[in-house]
Amino acid sequence: MNRRxxxxxxxxGTITAATLLEACKPNNNKLAEDTTDKTxxxxxxxxxxxxxxxxxxxxxxFFNDHEMATITILADIIIPKDAxxxxxxxxxxxxxxxxxxxxxxxNQTPMRGGLRxxxxxxxNRYDKTxxxxxxxxxxxxxxxxxxxxxxxxxxQQGVSFFNRMRDLTATGFFTTKMGLEDLxxxxxxxxxxxxxxxxxxxxxGMEGV
Amino acid sequence: MNDIQIKKSSTTYDAVIVGSGAGGGMxxxxxxxxxxxxxxxxxxxxxxxxxDSSQLxxxxxxxxxxxxxxTRNFGDFDGAFGGWELVGEPYTTKDKTEFYWFRxxxxxxxxxxxxxxxxxxxPNDFKGHHIDGLTDxxxxxxxxxxxxxxxxDRMIGIYGTVENLPNEPDGIYLPPPxxxxxxxxxxKGAEKAGVTVIPGRGxxxxxxxxxxxxxxxxxxxxxxxRSCKVYGDFSSSSCLVxxxxxxxxxxxxxxxxxxxVLTDQSGKATGVSYINKDDMQEYQVKAGIVILGAxxxxxxxLLLNSKSAAHPNGLANSSNVVGxxxxxxxxxxxxxWLPQLxxxxxxxxxxxxxxxxxxxxxxDNKKLDFPRGYHIEFGGGMEMPGYGFGWGMENMNGSVPGRxxxxxxxxxxxxxxxxxxxxxxxxxxxxxxxxxxxxxxxxYCEIDPEVVDKFGIPVLRFHYKWSDYxxxxxxxxxxxxxxxxxxxxxxxxxxxxxETNYGLEAPGRIIHEVGTVRMGDDPKTSALNKWCQxxxxxxxxxxxxxxxxxxxxxxxxxxxxxxxxxTAEYILDQRKKLNV
Numbered sequence: 001m002n003r004r005x006x007x008x009x010x011x012x013g014t015i016t017a018a019t020l021l022e023a024c025k026p027n028n029n030k031l032a033e034d035t036t037d038k039t040x041x042x043x044x045x046x047x048x049x050x051x052x053x054x055x056x057x058x059x060x061x062f063f064n065d066h067e068m069a070t071i072t073i074l075a076d077i078i079i080p081k082d083a084x085x086x087x088x089x090x091x092x093x094x095x096x097x098x099x100x101x102x103x104x105x106x107n108q109t110p111m112r113g114g115l116r117x118x119x120x121x122x123x124n125r126y127d128k129t130x131x132x133x134x135x136x137x138x139x140x141x142x143x144x145x146x147x148x149x150x151x152x153x154x155x156q157q158g159v160s161f162f163n164r165m166r167d168l169t170a171t172g173f174f175t176t177k178m179g180l181e182d183l184x185x186x187x188x189x190x191x192x193x194x195x196x197x198x199x200x201x202x203x204x205g206m207e208g209v
Numbered sequence: 210m211n212d213i214q215i216k217k218s219s220t221t222y223d224a225v226i227v228g229s230g231a232g233g234g235m236x237x238x239x240x241x242x243x244x245x246x247x248x249x250x251x252x253x254x255x256x257x258x259x260x261d262s263s264q265l266x267x268x269x270x271x272x273x274x275x276x277x278x279x280t281r282n283f284g285d286f287d288g289a290f291g292g293w294e295l296v297g298e299p300y301t302t303k304d305k306t307e308f309y310w311f312r313x314x315x316x317x318x319x320x321x322x323x324x325x326x327x328x329x330x331x332p333n334d335f336k337g338h339h340i341d342g343l344t345d346x347x348x349x350x351x352x353x354x355x356x357x358x359x360x361x362d363r364m365i366g367i368y369g370t371v372e373n374l375p376n377e378p379d380g381i382y383l384p385p386p387x388x389x390x391x392x393x394x395x396x397k398g399a400e401k402a403g404v405t406v407i408p409g410r411g412x413x414x415x416x417x418x419x420x421x422x423x424x425x426x427x428x429x430x431x432x433x434x435r436s437c438k439v440y441g442d443f444s445s446s447s448c449l450v451x452x453x454x455x456x457x458x459x460x461x462x463x464x465x466x467x468x469x470v471l472t473d474q475s476g477k478a479t480g481v482s483y484i485n486k487d488d489m490q491e492y493q494v495k496a497g498i499v500i501l502g503a504x505x506x507x508x509x510x511l512l513l514n515s516k517s518a519a520h521p522n523g524l525a526n527s528s529n530v531v532g533x534x535x536x537x538x539x540x541x542x543x544x545x546w547l548p549q550l551x552x553x554x555x556x557x558x559x560x561x562x563x564x565x566x567x568x569x570x571x572x573d574n575k576k577l578d579f580p581r582g583y584h585i586e587f588g589g590g591m592e593m594p595g596y597g598f599g600w601g602m603e604n605m606n607g608s609v610p611g612r613x614x615x616x617x618x619x620x621x622x623x624x625x626x627x628x629x630x631x632x633x634x635x636x637x638x639x640x641x642x643x644x645x646x647x648x649x650x651x652x653y654c655e656i657d658p659e660v661v662d663k664f665g666i667p668v669l670r671f672h673y674k675w676s677d678y679x680x681x682x683x684x685x686x687x688x689x690x691x692x693x694x695x696x697x698x699x700x701x702x703x704x705x706x707x708e709t710n711y712g713l714e715a716p717g718r719i720i721h722e723v724g725t726v727r728m729g730d731d732p733k734t735s736a737l738n739k740w741c742q743x744x745x746x747x748x749x750x751x752x753x754x755x756x757x758x759x760x761x762x763x764x765x766x767x768x769x770x771x772x773x774x775x776t777a778e779y780i781l782d783q784r785k786k787l788n789v
Contacts, residue, residue: 029212029489031663033296034464045263047254047290050280054272078622099272147620148603163603166622170599170630175268175275180594183634184555188265188593190428193560195387200554206393 057102067115069131071097071165077142078169085182093172100168107164114161118145121158215482215491222248224780225481225496227467227511230318231766232752232773233502234445238452239777241459245784248494249450250465250483252503253291253314256321258436258447262288265430265438268595276596282311284595288322288436288444289313297663300506301670308671309717310506316463317446318504319720320766321436325411325443325563326586327367327767329358331376334645334761341580343647343678347758348730348739351378357771365443365770366418368561369410376761377569383415386429386561391589391638394547396566398697404585404689405571411563412443412767423452431592433562442562443766465492468666469515470499470749476519478749484664498780498789501726502752502773505535506654509725509755510669512736513656525726525736525743533653534724535673536646536760539583541683541712543690544639545701548609551632558590558635570644570762579681583644583762585689591635599630606633608700640693642686645762646679648724652716673716683713721765726755740779741772748789752776 035048043051063071075088075097088094101107119129122141126133130141145151145158146166173179201207223245226233237249258264263286268274271285278285282292291314300310313319332351337344355378362381369382385408388396396406413433417426424447425439433442440447453459464486471479471493480495501508509532515524523531570582606629607619617625657670687704694701705712729735732744741756743749752773754765783789 030487031297031489034486045261045266047280050278053278053280058272079627080623082624082627096272096274103273103278104276142622146622147618149607149619163620166602166620166626167600170602171274171594171596174594174598174630175596177267177269180267183594183631185591185593185634186555187557187559187591188267188430189557190430191557191559193386193429193557196390196393196558197554197556200390200556201393203554204390204393204549206390206397209388209393209397 057099060102061098062101062108063098063112066129066131067112068094068098070115070118070129073131073138074142074165075169075172077138078166079173085178088169088173091173091176091178093169096172097168100172107168110161110164114157114164117157117161213490215493217493218495220495221480222246222494222496224248224498224500225250225494226500226502226752227481228252228318228502228504228507228753229316229450229461230313230445230502230504230753231320231449231769232754233500234317234320234449234453235770235773236500236502236750236752236777236780237459238449239774240780241453241456243781244458245781247453247459248496249459249461250467250481250494251316251461251463252466252507253316253318253463255461255463256316256436256446257451258288258321258440258444259438262436262438264432264435266435268593274596283322283434286432286435288434289319290315298668299660299662300668301657301660303670303672306671306673307715308673309715310669310671310722311717311720312504312507315446316450316461317436317444320443320445322434323766324586324764325413325433325561326567326764327380327410327412327443328584328763329378329380329771330354330761330763330768331378333376334759334763337581337759337761341574343580344759345648345727345729348728348735353739354768354771354775357775358767360774361767361770365412365448366414366424367410367412367767368408368415370408372407372569374407374569374571380410382410385409385411386413386415386565388565389558389560389588389590390553391547391550391635392566392587394549394697394699395587395589395638395640395693398695398699399568399587399693401696402689402692404568404693406566406568406587409564409567411561413561413563414441415561424448427561429557429559429561431559431562435562466664466666467503467511468664470501470511470524472515472517472519472524472746474519476517476746478524478746498748498750500750500752500780501755504753505722505725505755505757506669508751508753509535509654510656510666512726514667520745525745525749527745528733528736530650530727530734531736532655532725533650534648534727534758535652535654535671535722536648536724537716538719538721538760538762538764539644539646539675539679539682539686540641540714540719541686541705542639542641543687543694543701543704543712544637545694545697545699546605546633546636547638547697547699548636549698550636551609553591553635555591559593560590564588577685579678579685580647581645581682581762583642583682583686585640585642585686587638587640589638602626602629602633605629605700638699640690642683642689643719643721643762643764644679644682644686645760647676648727648759649676654725671717675710675713675716680710680713683711687711721754721760723754723757723760723765726751727758728756729758741776742779750776750780
């Protein structure tokens, strides 16, 4: 073999001259789901189709004003203000719940139906919707659906609804700055993990494990 | 004039690589550093964790607090775009198959979001036929691959400990992260239940990698799954492709979906054709060597879609095995919480985003009703809250006394409930088995004769069923988990039962598909030789998990890296001898 061939063979060859042929006329046939140009984007970690999707979701409205008012009262009953931190509505949990039902539509009917179920219960007992009932009446109603193990059988749909409300409220609250501080989470920051601190190992008798 | 043409390049690259994941990335790295001119085609967009990762974002920076979307199936901050369903890129199934196929369309592929669990296959995984006659042997042994595992360990960095277990070969290790508090409870309980627990093995730089100025040491944020801005863990994007591009010898074209491998009349590979998603135009490129690293599914699909007169059954498929012997890991899981950990002292327990401890398989199958085994991945600690935080409190707070020592009614609301979320924080833990499924010819993927994707490329059709072996293995996982959780003194639910196949995940869900272009010494029963070179086409190689003859109970990535490095070095050797 000649020197040129053997040099080429061991990877020191040169590419033969070329340029790709250009398209006859440039056009924009790119598909929306494959668009990945992020120039000009406020958040470089989001793809254009993700930004578009969230913009669309934010522009929609699912709950009406009455439903939002009911959700707000319920959320603050579930997580009230206390000595350590604010209430669910202080942490904007109702807005979070509104976004979540748009983002995850399987929540829509259970939430809408549950809210209506609750209003019917209150109308039958107090002649008023949940938001218009007195505090005492609201608490009486909530007590009927907040304890799955002792709720009456005819309250079961309410128990299901309240479980969902409780879950969404807890997630909505404890994933905010207020909630993380309340919980005492101190991670998400550069550090050196050196294992469980010595005093904690001692507390649980785990020194030798 | 037509809007769309096929643009044929007159450049001839030394090699074209399809796919930029672990296999494609490693091949590109080795060949570019050896001076070859390499073109890499990646179906998804360019991705650089340094710029594109969501690492260190707070949960409230996502309107859905990090929960999953249809574009990020593992969470809003997850490092993978793509998922189980891609717009315009369907796959089909037949004969009541339930198969889920995950595609990470991006530079680095799945290596951006994977769990960094890095396990070498052992001697009995490469040569397992002697154990029970149920599996085919690889044409190579652990000793053939060991030098490459060693080089990969040193090059990429992996933590772990030397344990001298017979089928869990030790690597060259950085120190492992110490267990979290919940994991100490797991370790203690598992040992009482007769389950061996050792430090985890993961590709995270718990210490800086000597001689590598491009990568930073891990700073223990626990978010490997988001991919790492300082390249502190293994992603093909950060550790292989981006460094290889710096040599000036690797060109990467992203958003390029390859449709077929081109061959000449003699059957030799000459290059590939692809569609560029940025301009929706068709291109053909020429190369002296074609290397497929598109994943087990996509590489098989490419070969089957590359029919010609010289390769009437698909490229490299005179054996008819391409697409066959597809297998995924088995997987079943459980979890609970530790009442002993209520009201715990707060400290930063994020650790690494890979396993701190795990349980290798040490049982004697002669006493069991299924072959081979599985390892167990454990975890638990004071994690950063995300979507799902606090769910199911009504199943927990009625089982322990309140702060006043009195019994509490389950569920509730108000100040006392709010306090419960604080009390229970950090008590949870989980465990998951990941095991060996037996490779069978009648689990396969093939080309659907009727369906094309939005690019006009014929799609894959899957035919796959778990056998009794895998179902019984999952039952053993569930029984083992119950034992461990009992010995931990944890609170937990009943095991999964036969109605759910003992919690056995549907095929594809573990995202460890392998085996579709198997290697072997006999061209009648294998598509590739022991160098992952196609028997029927000497300048065609496959470097992802397609060549695996039989997966072990070890996650595939580390073996993909070692085999790809070995194949790339073989290519260099063969080029010197002018054989390819």
